[in-house]
Amino acid sequence: MKQDVFKHGENRDRYRDKRRFIKFLCGSLHSLVYLCVITFSACVSEVQLPIRQVAARLVVDGLITDEAPPYPIKLTLSGAYSSGGGFPEELIINGAVVTITDNGDRTVQLEQDPLLPSYYWVRDTTFRGQAGHRYTLKVVMPNGTVYVSSPELLAPVAPLDRISAEYQRSDGSFGQPDSYRILIDTHDPATLGDYYRWSTFSYVPRWTSFDPQHPPSSGTDVCNTCSCWVPYYSQLTNVLSDALINGNTISHRQVFNSPVYATGKQYVEVRQYSLTRSAYQYWTHFEEQRSRTGSLFDPQPASIEGNVHQQADTTVLALGYFGASSVSKQRLVVRGDTIQYDKFLNRLNKSFIPPGHCPDNFSIFQLGPPVGW
Known part of the structure; x- marks a missing residue:
């Protein structure tokens, strides 16, 4: 019995010594790590990496269509600018x-x-x-340098047969709103080599600091209409080749998500454009660059060169693209009366009602729906 008690006490002392040793070791390691951090932090100095200087290049953006003029062509120089500071004057071609x-x-001069x-x-x-x-397209720069585009064919386009909208409820992640999926139907001709691009815009109602059905009972700081319509635009890179669907119906193709x-x-x-093969390839590459995630496995981004080059040296290419397209368009009024008002408001908890009034919150707005619809 005494021997057992002795062994128990001996084991307890050993256990206590081990704990003390581990605490001492951890404390020493902590001090060592802290000392290393302090030492290396004191030794870090800022390194100024050289910024790659790239010569400014002509950037062309525009197209001619079979709709009535006017047609805009945007000409700028490539360079650094921020969206919040306006477009730098040094990049404008005057x-x-x-x-x-x-x-x-037949030639026409642009203004x-x-x-x-x-x-x-x-x-x-x-x-x-x-x-x-x-x-x-021909551009004579202020310094006399001449740029020309490759001749661009204005191909016919199949008419839009139908556009429709399907309500899509958001899962609520990242504050995303519900939306209408805008869908189109069209029939591709039997000839191979048709290419399409779609652009879509919508006028979407927004509530101000209160919703129209529950305005405040008093006060001078009150919006007369309690809401406004704000335009939203699709990406310009929604393109399709008929290589796999030649001669068949393009059915229920989504061209836009209109937020609710x-x-x-x-x-x-919705506007449906015809494209040449080179224009289709340009917009496909443009979308690949735009949608990259920026992972280590992505290829390095490169300038997307279009169909405009110097007249004297065809190896000197401009950026952007000058296009020619036929257009088929249709309009749709989404009634919105299938959305149950109280459930919609309760579920969102007014998270999409911004403070203030429309003019204070949206740079492009109108207090009523668009005229002529």
Whole structure:
């Protein structure tokens, strides 16, 4: 019995010594790590990496269609700018001579916009794009350098058969609103080599600091309409080749997600464009660059060069693309009366009602729905 008690006491002393040793070791390691952090932090100095200087290049963005003019062509120089600070004057091309010529040898000169000088406009109402014609853009820079585009075919486009909207409830993650999935139906011709691009915009109602059905009972700081309509635009990179669906119906293709921030009507317009093969490849590459996640396995981004080059040296390419497209468009009024008002408001808990009034919260807005719909 005494021997057992002795052994028990001996084991207890050993256990206590081990705990003391471990605490001592941990404390020493903690001090060592802290000392290393302090030492290395004191030794870190800022390294100024050289910034790669790239010569400014011409950037072209615009197209001619078979709709009535005007047609805008945007001309700028590549360079660094921030969206919040406005477009830098040094990147605007002032005084260029810009013309468009069709294959019938008719030429029209564009006019520079005095308020938005980066835009040049075709305003001649007699110059209208025609399917089957080819169009060439020519830009004479202020320093005399001449750029021309490859002749761009204005191909016909299949008409839009139908556009529709399907309500899609959000799962609530990241504060995303519910939306309407905007869908189109069209029939691809039997000829192989048709390419499409879609652009969509919608006028969406927004509530102000209170919703229209429950306005405040008093007060001077009250919006007269209690809501406004704000435009939302799709990406311009929604493109499709008929390589796998030639001659068949393009059915229920989604071209846009129109957000739902308030109950009420939405006004949607879908435009279907024809593309050449080179334009389709350009927009496909553009979307690949835009949608990259930035992981270590992504290829390095590169400049997306289009169909405009220097006349004297075809190896010197501009950025952007000058296109020619036929257009088919349709409009849709989404009534919004299938959304149960009280359930919608309770579920969102007014999270989409911004403070203040429409003019204070949206740079582009209108207090009523668009006219002519």
